Amino acid sequence: MQPSSTSDSIDIDAIRIPDDACCNCGRQNDLSIVPTPLKKTRFMLLGGSELTVTLGFPYCSGCEKTAPKHAIGAFGKLLIAFVLFWILMFGVIFMPFNLAAVLPGAMLPLAVFSVALVVTVGYFRLRQPKPPKTSLDQPVMLRSVKQLFGGDIVGLRLGFSNTSYKRSFDEANQLQIASGVLSTEQVG
Numbered sequence: 099m100q101p102s103s104t105s106d107s108i109d110i111d112a113i114r115i116p117d118d119a120c121c122n123c124g125r126q127n128d129l130s131i132v133p134t135p136l137k138k139t140r141f142m143l144l145g146g147s148e149l150t151v152t153l154g155f156p157y158c159s160g161c162e163k164t165a166p167k168h169a170i171g172a173f174g175k176l177l178i179a180f181v182l183f184w185i186l187m188f189g190v191i192f193m194p195f196n197l198a199a200v201l202p203g204a205m206l207p208l209a210v211f212s213v214a215l216v217v218t219v220g221y222f223r224l225r226q227p228k229p230p231k232t233s234l235d236q237p238v239m240l241r242s243v244k245q246l247f248g249g250d251i252v253g254l255r256l257g258f259s260n261t262s263y264k265r266s267f268d269e270a271n272q273l274q275i276a277s278g279v280l281s282t283e284q285v286g
């Protein structure tokens with residue numbers, strides 16, 4: 099089998115970006131093109147690598163701020179829960195009522211960690227954008243990247259929070275999508 103040719107790689111500049119509606123709320127006036135850094139972090143045993151593809155998407159003045167805001171991933175949420183755990187543990191230890199006496203051994207940290215996890219998950223569940231805004235973070239994100247060792251990107255998957263914007267993006271990029279190098283999905 100022949101090694102895959104670089105001609106299959108994606109041409110980032112050839113990606114066509116519909117500019118007639120805000121990619122977050124869908125508003126059709128008061129638009130400006132804002133560079134949107136789409137980031138994908140890969141975790142490896144020792145450190146990780148990060149790939150950023152910056153594309154200019156249209157935003158209205160109300161949604162412009164969401165362009166650089168990367169959504170907090172599962173790892174970030176776990177980190178928040180962990181910090182909250184230590185804050186709660188600190189509180190429990192210095193509470194006048196001795197909870198440690200009621201919940202022996204590992205029970206106390208386990209109970210506190212469960213509370214921290216529930217609070218964190220609950221917070222992110224409740225944190226919803228106000229319609230027609232579709233996202234409080236970037237309305238477009240990089241879901242996955244297929245890259246050759248040489249650095250050529252042979253597959254790019256973008257996620258969109260706005261359904262109708264995703265539809266116009268799909269229509270504008272039919273060729274690249276049909277060739278398999280570009281794909282999209284609905285997020286949120």
Ligand SMILES: [Zn+2]
Pocket residue numbers: 120121122123124125157158159160161162
């Ligand atoms: Zn908007």
